[in-house]
Amino acid sequence: xxxxxxxxxxxxAKRYGKTQALAGVDLDIAPGEFFGLLGxxxxxxTTLISALAGLVRPDGGSIEVLGHDVQSDYxxxxxxxxxxxxxxxxxxxxxxxxxxxxxSGYFGIRGNDDWIDEILANLDLTAKADAGMxxxxxxxxxxxxxxxxxxxxxxxxxxDEPTAGVDVELRQTLWRFIQRLNGEGHTVVLTTHYLEExxxxxxxxxxxxxGKVVALDTTANLLQRFAAHTLRFHLxxxxxxADLAAQASREGRLWVLPVxxxxxxxxxxxxxxxxxxxxxxLQVGQPELxxxxxxxxxxEQSP
Amino acid sequence: xxxxxxxxxKEVLRFWKVGxxxxxxxxxxxxxxxxxxxxxxxxxxxxxDRLSYGAFLVPGLVMMSLLQNAxxxxxxxxxxxxxxxxxxxxxxxxxxxxxFFAAYVLAAVLRGLVVGLGVLLVTLWFAPLEFQHxxxxxxxxxxxxxxxxxxGILAGLWADKFDQLAAFQNFLIMPLTFLSGVFYSIxxxxxxxxxxxxxxxxxxxxxxxxxxxxxxxxxxxxxxxxVAVACFIVLAAFVLALLRRGYKLxx
Numbered sequence: 001x002x003x004x005x006x007x008x009x010x011x012x013a014k015r016y017g018k019t020q021a022l023a024g025v026d027l028d029i030a031p032g033e034f035f036g037l038l039g040x041x042x043x044x045x046t047t048l049i050s051a052l053a054g055l056v057r058p059d060g061g062s063i064e065v066l067g068h069d070v071q072s073d074y075x076x077x078x079x080x081x082x083x084x085x086x087x088x089x090x091x092x093x094x095x096x097x098x099x100x101x102x103x104s105g106y107f108g109i110r111g112n113d114d115w116i117d118e119i120l121a122n123l124d125l126t127a128k129a130d131a132g133m134x135x136x137x138x139x140x141x142x143x144x145x146x147x148x149x150x151x152x153x154x155x156x157x158x159x160d161e162p163t164a165g166v167d168v169e170l171r172q173t174l175w176r177f178i179q180r181l182n183g184e185g186h187t188v189v190l191t192t193h194y195l196e197e198x199x200x201x202x203x204x205x206x207x208x209x210x211g212k213v214v215a216l217d218t219t220a221n222l223l224q225r226f227a228a229h230t231l232r233f234h235l236x237x238x239x240x241x242a243d244l245a246a247q248a249s250r251e252g253r254l255w256v257l258p259v260x261x262x263x264x265x266x267x268x269x270x271x272x273x274x275x276x277x278x279x280x281x282l283q284v285g286q287p288e289l290x291x292x293x294x295x296x297x298x299x300e301q302s303p
Numbered sequence: 304x305x306x307x308x309x310x311x312x313k314e315v316l317r318f319w320k321v322g323x324x325x326x327x328x329x330x331x332x333x334x335x336x337x338x339x340x341x342x343x344x345x346x347x348x349x350x351x352d353r354l355s356y357g358a359f360l361v362p363g364l365v366m367m368s369l370l371q372n373a374x375x376x377x378x379x380x381x382x383x384x385x386x387x388x389x390x391x392x393x394x395x396x397x398x399x400x401x402x403f404f405a406a407y408v409l410a411a412v413l414r415g416l417v418v419g420l421g422v423l424l425v426t427l428w429f430a431p432l433e434f435q436h437x438x439x440x441x442x443x444x445x446x447x448x449x450x451x452x453x454x455g456i457l458a459g460l461w462a463d464k465f466d467q468l469a470a471f472q473n474f475l476i477m478p479l480t481f482l483s484g485v486f487y488s489i490x491x492x493x494x495x496x497x498x499x500x501x502x503x504x505x506x507x508x509x510x511x512x513x514x515x516x517x518x519x520x521x522x523x524x525x526x527x528x529x530v531a532v533a534c535f536i537v538l539a540a541f542v543l544a545l546l547r548r549g550y551k552l553x554x
Contacts, residue, residue, distance in 0.1 A: 056554045075397035083395050089388035093317050105309025106396035
């Protein structure tokens with residue numbers, strides 16, 4: 001990690017009435033990372049991002065973007081940060097290009113049309129450049145939100161649920177572009193409900209629960225620590241031995257058995273055969289982030 | 304500077320794009336007022352000895368339209384962007400609260416001046432006007448626009464819903480402008496109401512503005528200037544403090 005983190009969060013707390021939205025969050029994100037911020041609804045992801053963006057003032061703690069405090073040095077911090085808000089908001093009075101020109105101007109940039117054209121092309125928006133914001137479909141408006149966050153070429157890009165309610169095509173276009181920017185050195189922070197997206201994209205993941213970070217590790221380590229390969233099958237005949245039944249879970253009409261390592265698979269299959277089980281629709285499953293997520297979220301609050 | 308200019312330009316474009324509603328409509332409204340009131344009252348009301356009622360009325364209507372539209376511009380822009388959420392684009396940008404304030408107030412002043420000028424142009428041939436002190440005219444027009452533009456920011460920040468803004472408009476702005484001497488000289492009022500009118504800042508704006516045209520007024524234009532400037536400074540300081548705190552903008 002370089003000496004100045006892209007994002008440095010220290011003991012950030014925020015309370016709304018009786019709800020403790022953030023209960024002392026610490027987090028360091030290094031420059032160039034593709035970082036995932038996951039958690040169920042109400043875990044505090046959006047509050048944390050809003051605090052980072054200066055939209056919410058924390059009750060305590062501090063947040064820095066590349067060494068600039070988001071409160072006391074807000075102008076420098078905001079220049080370094082591009083945030084895609086979760087809500088699908090837009091200014092109905094203007095066209096796509098006007099919207100992007102204004103956003104450039106707010107960041108003190110004039111004559112930004114070359115970069116605006118490049119963003120538009122990369123997000124498949126070129127044909128809509130002169131269309132009014134009001135006339136765009138939801139997916140198109142979402143792209144404009146992403147474009148707005150990028151007009152000032154921010155070294156740190158934060159995307160709050162950028163693919164919520166968005167079709168497959170746009171997701172792929174979007175991720176290709178964001179991955180390219182990440183490859184060019186931009187730090188990317190992402191929240192999403194699509195765990196397979198986070199698993200595929202993020203090098204490191206923090207899981208948030210009730211305003212606290214409950215897990216923070218590389219995606220690979222999280223998968224290794226908390227998830228296992230699985231054996232899924234439909235039991236056509238026979239019954240599972242009691243010890244296996246205790247470990248198994250149901251997924252529709254399928255049984256799901258955890259397999260700690262691939263080598264155990266043979267022993268397990270042999271045992272099932274001996275027990276008189278006839279298996280159909282046999283599948284071996286990779287460890288999935290969803291399982292990690294479910295486990296961590298359903299764990300009792302650790303002391 | 305670029306961010307301030309952009310925000311100012313955006314605010315101007317916002318009303319200019321719907322100019323029929325934001326500029327033409329208020330001009331027509333003012334023209335209707337003038338036609339009806341001057342027709343009904345021309346022979347019955349004599350305000351200052353040498354002035355016809357129509358001539359007296361025109362500067363009042365110009366100022367009233369200017370003030371109401373300056374207020375409407377900043378208040379509707381702030382609340383609309385709050386309600387639809389697009390204010391986030393300004394809040395995410397490195398724009399100082401002072402630039403924010405200046406851009407919204409100046410755009411409000413500009414809309415007020417455009418509407419005021421429009422009202423003046425279409426009413427010009429209804430009544431013989433004089434332009435004795437153009438500088439006073441300009442000073443009070445600008446100050447009035449700035450004062451109501453600032454009040455508009457305050458109302459837009461405070462209101463969470465459009466009906467709250469409408470209440471602000473109906474119960475504060477309308478009485479203040481209507482009961483300020485647009486349609487009459489306060490000297491024609493009973494003593495009690497003359498006293499009450501002196502607590503209405505809008506009275507001074509209109510009285511000073513009218514002085515610029517005819518060189519006659521209910522109070523000295525210097526007093527009007529002092530009151531208007533003092534009101535603006537107090538209100539601006541208050542609104543700037545709210546913006547700095549992020550009142551209803553940053554949770």
